[in-house]
Amino acid sequence: MKIKRLYIKDFGLLRNQTLEQIAPGLVVIGGPNRAGKTTLLNIFRYLPYGFPQQGSLPPAERKYEVEAELELKSSGYAKIYIAGFAEPTVLAKNGGAIDRKARDLYNGLDQFTYEQLFTLTLNELKKIPVGVSGKNYERLQTILLGAGLTDIILLPQLEQYFTKEAEKIGGKHGNPSVGQFKPYYQSIEKGQQLRDEAAKQVDLYYHNSQQLNKITLQIQGLEEKKEKTRHKIVLLDLLKSNYENYSETKEIEAQLSSEQNKKILADYSSEGYKKALELNESYRELLKTFEEKNNYIKDLIAKENADDIIQKIIAKRELLLGFQQELSGLKVGIKNCSSDLLELSELNNQLQAEINRNNPNWQDNYQQILQLNTDHVSQYKLNQTIDQYLELKNQMTAIKQEISKLNERKRLLEEQINQLQGENPASHLTKFYFYSLILILIGISTVLINPALAFIGFAGIIALGLYFFYRNGLKSNQRGLLNSKQNEQKELQLRSAELQFQLKQTSEQFVGLEKKIKEFKALLELDPATPTEVVKDLFREIKYLKKELTNLKRREGSILSEKNRLEHELIKIQELLLDFDQELFDLPNEASEKILENHQQLLNKLERLFQYLDYALEYDTYRIAKEELESKIIALISQELAGGNDFIFRLEAYITNGEKAEELLQLRERQNILLLQVLQTLKTDRFSSALNYLYPKNTGVDNLLPGFKKLNEGYSSLEQIKDDYQQQQELLADISGQLAAQKSIREELTLKGKELMTTEKMEESQRLIDQGRSGLQPLAEKYASYQVAAFILKNAKNILLEKTPDPLRSASDYFQKMTSEDYSAILAPEDLTVPNYRTVGKDGTIREDSDMLSRATSEQLFLAVRFSRIREITPPLPVIIDDTFVNFDDYHLSHTVDLINDLARTHQVFLLTCHPHLIKKIGESEKQAQYWLLNAGNFKQVNFDNLISFLTHPMGQD
Amino acid sequence: MPILKFIHTADLHLGSIVHSNGQLPEKIYQKLINAANQAFKNICDFAIAEKVNFLLLSGDIYDHKSPSVLASMFFNQQCSRLKQEGINVYMIGGNHDPQQKRQELSEVADNIFLFGSEQVGREDVYDANGNLIARILGQSYRGPAESRKTYTAFSVPDKSVFNIGLLHTQLDPQNNNYLPCSLKDLLAQDGINYWALGHIHQTRLLYHAKSRAVAYSGTPQGRDVGEEGPGGALLVEVAANMAIKISYIPTSTIIWKNIELELEQIQSKGPVNLTDLKNILISKGETILSSRPEIPENFTWQGKDFTEIIQGYMIRWNLKGRGKINQVFEEQGEEAVTYLKEELQNYFSNRSPFIWTDSIFVRTANPLPTLLELKEKSQLFTEIEQFITLCTTDQTVKSQLIDQMGRVWTGNIDHESYSDTRFQVDDFYLREIIKQAEQLIIEAVLSRRELL
Incomplete structure (x- = not known):
């Protein structure tokens, strides 16, 4: 793309300036300082993008306005028009707007890229141009190293x-x-x-x-x-x-x-020893007692034949013992018998007295009671009859009393009735009647005198009223009373009749009972006059006496029988005593009739005999015991016993050994105890x-x-x-x-x-x-x-x-030429993000940092890199160079001019300068350059010489 | 009817605690603390119920990083239970509990036979009738590392009896720390019928012929995401003809799981926001709870059913891939992750078994072209893609890469070389990190290009 015509209506110093027929190759625009070269550069810089509001652009007089006609390779023609800060518009030849951005006419390059590559000033030839910072480094690197290294960068x-x-x-x-x-x-x-x-x-x-x-x-x-x-x-x-x-x-x-002790112990028998001791003691005591007893009994009997008597007693001891056993019973029997006899007599007397009390007729023969047939009489019936009799008697008495009372009452009633029938019950009120009348009269009379005394008359009136009222009441009362009396009279009469009937019936019963009671009395042989009330008790008494009498008789029989027995026993005793020694007991030969009465003497003698018996037996016991003991002793100690009292001596010796053995045993016992104690403790x-x-x-x-x-x-x-x-x-x-x-x-x-x-x-x-x-x-x-x-x-x-x-091969070529082969190549920096190129000298040395280069060489380096990039961007775009060679020496400038001329063959290059020597160089090498003079904002197309002349002597020119 | 029945286990690491993150409910935390002990108890319960002849422990009964008096007491108590049932315990010390460092912290039950470290020991086992039915050979580690090839001395007088060798080894001939040897070396000791290995925490059956076998029992209780899956022990039954049958005894009460979710898979089911994502995670959690853990090595299992053993799951969720949900994570950052964690804890922590979300790793990215798509358009991505491949295939590059990852990472993936402050770069992590790096590169390059 080339700029064919440029019309600057208003931009800084440049106003209403037109550059017509701009050459497609090298266009040299010379002008002194402050002629407007840099202003022109800015126009070229922002032409595709519009003028930025921020920045250091020169101000417009009124409003920025620039127009450029472009010659496009493919599309032929286009015009870019910028007004103010608006986006540039693209117009067709006929002035109509084309729906295209101005930058599209510039290969879609962004403003930064175009500025850095196609609008060159000394600033752009620095390692890091002023105004490039931060992320723009890498952009710059990208730009300078080319698209191929964008990713690498x-x-x-x-x-x-x-x-x-x-x-x-x-x-x-x-x-x-x-x-x-x-x-x-x-x-x-x-x-x-x-x-x-x-x-x-x-x-x-x-x-x-x-x-x-x-x-x-x-x-x-x-x-x-x-x-x-x-x-x-x-x-x-x-x-x-x-x-x-x-x-x-x-x-x-x-x-x-010790041996001796051992023998003693060996021979010792505890049993034998104990026995020996016992025997010894027993024998001594026994012997002593035996002799005492013997002497005593002999003294007691006090007869020469005491021994015989004693022997006899001993021989008959069974018999005597039998009597002895019976003696106490005999005594008791005798005592009881005597007592019974006495008691019997007393009872007899008592009974007799009782019987006499009940019936004196029996005084002499109370045995008659036994004849009474009381068994056939029932106590109950008797009692019942008597009770009925008494009750009836009482009833009769009560009825009679009531009848008597009734009669009295009847009499009284009759009197009262008579009285009532003759009386005027109201007569006693007559006086009251008259008093009332008087009061009334007084009242009447006084009221004429003193009206306040009228109350006397009123009182009288009231009293009169009361009289009449009360009198009527009395009369009615009197009538009532009379009626009631008469009624009562009737009732009494009725009652009286009733009672009479009752009395009659009761009397008939009473007579029957009275007859029975008489019979009872006769049976009991009682006096008929005996009061009926006591018959019951009498009957009971008679029965009792009869019974007592019977018992008495029976008892008398047994007592007498006992008496006979006792007397017989006493006789036997007497016979026994006589058998031993009559003289000793001082007894008669035969028993007395009063033996029972005199039993005590006999019994005393018998007891004396018993005493002898006791002592004799005792003596005999000791004798036997003595003999037994002697046998035992002999048996115990040895069989070598001589007669006499040797055994006693040997017994004592035996005992002595035994004592010793005992001692030893005690010692042993003691030892055992001690050992046991010890053992107990041990256990x-x-x-x-x-x-x-x-x-x-x-x-x-x-x-x-x-x-x-x-x-x-x-x-x-x-x-x-x-x-x-x-x-x-x-x-x-x-x-x-x-x-x-x-x-x-x-x-x-x-x-x-x-x-x-x-x-x-x-x-x-x-x-x-x-x-x-x-x-x-x-x-x-x-x-x-x-x-x-x-x-x-x-x-x-x-x-x-x-x-x-x-990516820098081409740049290296440029650089080599610019530096007259002082440098052979440019190498990419290690850090591609930093435009810090390395250079290879002709001697092969590598300078790692462009800062190591001289200023001119450095500028040549960056110029070479740019030139290589400019050539890579197609289609070619206009290049504007604003006096970038001021630091180049003449020799190297010539080489650079050659490169510019070479560039101008493919690109429209605007070279802005104030240096005539540069223009001379260009003139010498490039004959087809177009020259413009820019002076004080005015353009004028001139020739080479004029331009040189002007720039050489700018003050001498118009 | 087997003539011999025993349990093989190892790497109990008693005293160690299942790893976790966050403020766990005390109930769950206690389960984690007791998990290792409980797993061993489960083994002992099973041993008693099955009336096994003996129990084999192939090392690392304790954990040198978690020495515990209570663990020692617990171990001896359990062995005492076994003693009451006439079951002996034969064990060796591993690198965590070598002989040199052995400290008996509690009274040792006298049915425990610990093989010494200086030479191979041998214990003969007899049945009730006094017949010899097995020989057990073993030798403990002397120290935390063992370079001696002790297995070479595992010789037996004859092969008429079932012979067992206890060994704690990495089974790596190059590794001089954990008894260098290979499978071949062990099989060469043809007098040994069964090699009861320890050290590797995964259950592995390395060899099984009729009357010979080599196996790692694995750890009975995994403690972190690196020991994912159920833990258990092996029941070995030997028939009269020496044929070996091996079954698996699940023992772990806590199971770690690493769950990966690809956003692309989620995305295909419709738009996703945090609530949707939460529901998807919950659904995934429910699936886990209703599923049965996989028995390793296709063993048949013995003992209690998983439902009776498992008390809970510790889960690390890995969200990966590209999707719009990534924007949510970019905008909300930790807050989004915290929300998901809290929702999942609230939903699952009181369940039985529970699920505890240990962590949620967000490795997602915005929807962008993949490297494969980009490389068609750019040499740069082609080179990146090729180089990335080298990172995982070329050992030198891989090694350099790992170095580049920083000292917080280490290429030594030996679990014994675990460091608290470093992470081991295994293949999984390497892939994940490379993938994340790839996504970073793609995003960065594309966004920079736009700027340019």
């Missing part, structure tokens, strides 16, 4: 971006302890610390439990030792407390072990457990005593035992102290163990770690994603670069 940027994003998260190396990882890392760290603590806790627990086991073993050992000591103390205590007893048993043992749980503990082989009850003895053998004195005991006590105290301390430690360790076995720390540790990792992981993934993306891009970039042809 992107990649470093993206790589950088991803890397930075990653670094935000996890720093340069993705260390989990930095950046956004940090809080989670710290959480994990904390968890790890807790875990370490928990692990240490477990270690501590282990050591704690080791210590605990050790302590437990120590405690076990101490407890065993304590137990052992305690048991030892028990044994020692036992030895101590039983030492004396045990010593005593040893002494006893010594005694028992206690306290000792047996102590012994079993210390000497487990010597267990069992049988081994207790031998064990004890053996223990004792270890000590020679009680003091020694006590000393040992004391020592053991002290040891026990010491062990107890140690044990308490160890147990305290064990408790602490146990508690500590419980604390240490808990898992809270581990759980918390895991929670922190899991939490940390949970937060860390997404970030780690994100970090990794960015880093991996960067890594991929980096590697992809390198691969692409390798595969992509050198």
Whole structure:
């Protein structure tokens, strides 16, 4: 596309300027400073895009207005019209708008690209042109390196971006302890610390439990030792407390072990000894008593033949004993009999008196009572009859009394009735009647005098009224009374008749009963005049007396029989006494008739005989006992007994040995007791457990005593035992102290163990770690994603670069030419995002940074790059160069002009300059350039010379 | 009727806690704390119910990062239960619980047979009639790393009895930290019928012929998203003719799941906003609850049904792909993620089993052309696409790439080299990150081009 015509109506310095027939190749526009060259450049720059509102554009006089006619290769013609800040419009030849954007006519290039590539000033030949910043770097690079490297240029940027994003998260190396990882890392760290603590806790627990086991073993050992000591103390205590007893048993043992004593014991019989003692004592006592008895009874009898009598008594003792047994009964019998006889007599007398009382007729012969036939008379019937009789009697009496009363009442009534019939009951009121009249009269008379006294008359009137009222009442009362009296009279009469009838009936019954009662009296032989009321009692009394009399008779018989028996017994006694010795008892030969009365004397003598009997028997008993004892003694001691009293002597000797044996046995007993006491103590749980503990082989009850003895053998004195005991006590105290301390430690360790076995720390540790990792992981993934993306891009970039042809080959050619081959190539920068090209010198050295180049060389470099890009963009677009070669030396400028001329063959190139030498160069090399003069905003097409001349002497020109 | 029945398990890591994020309800948190213990208890319950002959533990009973007294007590208590049933426990120490670092923190049950570290130990097992029915060989790690080829000394007097070898190994001949060996090496020890391996936390059956087998039991309870899926143990039954039958015993009460959702798939179902997305996630969660976890290696399963064991799921949601919903995430950022998390917690946390949303990773992007589409138009994208391919196929590039990812990442994907402050770049993460980088590049290049 070429600009054929340019009309500038209003743009800064340039107003109403037209450039007609603009050449399609090189167009040189020369003008002095401030002629409007840069203004023109801006027009060319913004022609396809519109003028920006922000920026440093020169102001319009009124409104920007520019018009350009373009010659398009394919479409022929188009006009671009810009007014103000509006979007440029594209017009057809006929002025009609075309639906196309102006930039489309410029190959769709964006404004930045066109500006950077096609509108060149010294600014554009800088490494980083002024106004290019931030993301425009990469755009510039993209532009300068070409479309082929667009993606490649992107990649470093993206790589950088991803890397930075990653670094935000996890720093340069993705260390989990930095950046956004940090809080989670710290959480994990904390968890790890807790875990370490928990692990240490477990270690501590282990050591704690080791210590605990050790302590437990120590405690076990101490407890065993304590137990052992305690048991030892028990044994020692036992030895101590039983030492004396045990010593005593040893002494006893010594005694028992002598030969003599052994023999005594061997011969000893406890039974025999006891028996000997008993026999000895018994015999001595017996002998003494025997002799006493013998002498006593002889003295008692006091006769020369006392022995005979005694023997006789003894011989007849059975008989005598029989009598003796009966004696008390006999006495009682006699006493009772006497008493009965006396009582009988008294009863008889009493009964007789009673009978006489009831019926004097029986005074002489009360036996008549027995004849009375009271059995046929029923007490009940008798009582009933009498009761009825009495009742009737009373009834009759009551009826008569009532009848009497009735009659009296009748008489009275009759009198009253008579009275009532003759009387005027109201007569007593007459006086009241007259008094009332008087009052009335007084009242009448006084009212004439004093009206206030009228009340007297009124009182009289009232009284009169009352009189009449009361009189009427009385009259009626009187009538009533009379009626009632008459009625009553009638009733009395009726009643009276009734009673009379009753009386008659009762009397008839009464007579019947009276007859019966008479019969009863006759039966009982009572006086008819006897009151009926007492007949009952009399009958009862008679029956009783009859019964008593019968009993009396019967009793009399038995008493007399008893009397006879007793007398017979007494006679027998007398005969017995006479049999022994008449003289002794002073008895008559025959029994007396009054033997019963005199029984006491007889019985006394009998009792004396009994006394003799007792003593004789006693004597005989002792005699027998004595003989028995003697036999026993003889049997006991030996059979070598000589006669006489030797046995007594031997018995005493026997007894003496026995005593000795007893003593020895007692000693043995004592020994046994002591040993038993010791054994009892040994059998206690306290000792047996102590012994079993210390000497487990010597267990069992049988081994207790031998064990004890053996223990004792270890000590020679009680003091020694006590000393040992004391020592053991002290040891026990010491062990107890140690044990308490160890147990305290064990408790602490146990508690500590419980604390240490808990898992809270581990759980918390895991929670922190899991939490940390949970937060860390997404970030780690994100970090990794960015880093991996960067890594991929980096590697992809390198691969692409390798595969992509050198984008700067053409630029290198330009550069080489511009620099007269001082430089052979331009290389792409390592960082494609930065336009920092490397250059290769003709000697092959590579300058890594364009800043290392001289200014002119650097400008040549960037110009060369641009030239190569300009050529790549098709179709060709106009290029505007505004005095960019000021730093080029003449030699290199010539080469550059050649390149410009070469460019102008394909592109429309507008070269704006104020330097005549540049124009000369162009004129020398390019004959077909078109020259324009721009002075103070005015354009004029001129020729080469004019332009040179003007620019050489601008002040001398119009 | 098998003559021998035993359970093979390993990598209990008692004392360790299932990883989680966020403020969990205490009820759920307690389940996570107890999950490892519960899994082991489930194993013991099963052992008692099945009246197995013994239990094998191929190392890493404890976790060196979570030493716990209570875990030790728990372990010994459970072994005491087994003792009451006449079941012995044969175990070796692994890299987490090597002999050097062994501390008995509680009273050790006397039915536990721990093989020493200095030489191969052997224990003979007899049946009730006194007949020898098995031999068990094992050797513990001396320290946290074990470079000795201890398996070479696993020799047996004869093959008439079922011989078992306990080994804790990476099964990598190049790795000198975890008992270097290969499958071939183990099979070369032809006296051993069954190699009970530990160290790898996934259940794997590496070899199974009639009377020989090599297997990793896997960990009974996965603790984080890296140990996704159910955990269990192996029940091994040996017939009279030495034929081996292996079944799987599910034991884990908590299952980690990593759920990926491609926006393009969601997008095809209609416009999507946060509410729609929430509903989709809920629907996905319901599907998880109603589905049955997959039994590894196609084993038949034994023991309790999953429904009786599983108490909950820990889920990491991965939203990927391109879609309009990405704009929501760009605009609302963390707020959108927080909203989704809260909605899901409210919906699922009180369920039984529960679902706990541990995290939601948003790796989405705006609808843009793919690299494949772009490369047709631009050499740049072609080169990017080719280079991206190299990133995963060329080890040198891959290595450089991983270095570039920062020190917060490490290329060492050995789970034993786990660091709290670093993430291991496995193939999954590498792909994800490269994909995200790709999306960043595409967006950035296209937007820059517009500017240009």
